[in-house]
Amino acid sequence: EVQLVESGGGLVKPGGSLRLSCAASGFTFSSYSMNWVRQAPGKGLEWVSSISSSSSYIYYADSVKGRFTISRDNAKNSLYLQMNSLRAEDTAVYYCARQSHSSSSVDYWGQGTLVTVSS
Amino acid sequence: QSVLTQPPSVSAAPGQKVTISCSGSSSNIGNNYVSWYQQLPGTAPKLLIYENNKRPSGIPDRFSGSKSGTSATLGITGLQTGDEADYYCGTWDSSLSAGVFGGGTQLTVL
Numbered sequence: 001e002v003q004l005v006e007s008g009g010g011l012v013k014p015g016g017s018l019r020l021s022c023a024a025s026g027f028t029f030s031s032y033s034m035n036w037v038r039q040a041p042g043k044g045l046e047w048v049s050s051i052s053s054s055s056s057y058i059y060y061a062d063s064v065k066g067r068f069t070i071s072r073d074n075a076k077n078s079l080y081l082q083m084n085s086l087r088a089e090d091t092a093v094y095y096c097a098r099q100s101h102s103s104s105s106v107d108y109w110g111q112g113t114l115v116t117v118s119s
Numbered sequence: 120q121s122v123l124t125q126p127p128s129v130s131a132a133p134g135q136k137v138t139i140s141c142s143g144s145s146s147n148i149g150n151n152y153v154s155w156y157q158q159l160p161g162t163a164p165k166l167l168i169y170e171n172n173k174r175p176s177g178i179p180d181r182f183s184g185s186k187s188g189t190s191a192t193l194g195i196t197g198l199q200t201g202d203e204a205d206y207y208c209g210t211w212d213s214s215l216s217a218g219v220f221g222g223g224t225q226l227t228v229l
Contacts, residue, residue, distance in 0.1 A: 105154035105169035107175065
């Protein structure tokens, strides 16, 4: 069974940093591209970043470019999101999401971890 | 403002059919596969449709997807109260080199 479990969310002050982790199991992690998708309270889904299976290709939404860094450790079956210079508008539930082999669709989602940026 | 445009809400009676539209451009829907996701209240999204019109295992055939040009449509027949959820379309935008989602459509089954 595919499982994606996020951790690392919490309350942080504006300008602060936070590192999210996603532990993957039930599939060959090193074979899949992975994504972070976020959802602000009461709002829609927003794609944040994606990383290819070998970390060769990395993409970011303009809203986080230069502040967030996606990475992965295939030996540990883990995905990360380092978030710096956090702003109030980064407050959201952050989902770890597996990208399907055949297309850009996300075929599995984690349960999400809440990041709150507030003074 | 989302790159993909969806109606904010749709509604229909139990047993009826509803369609949800998703409009984009040549850089996203026009040249890439479209996916649809269902998000029940308080839960993570779930993949409903991938590659424009394919259903993952376990998704009933009441759910269907289609694409024409720069627009896509999700269809749901035989509506059930359990279908009340937010529905999102998504794809890749080749010009932005970014994933994009629609703003979401709230389905109410009256």
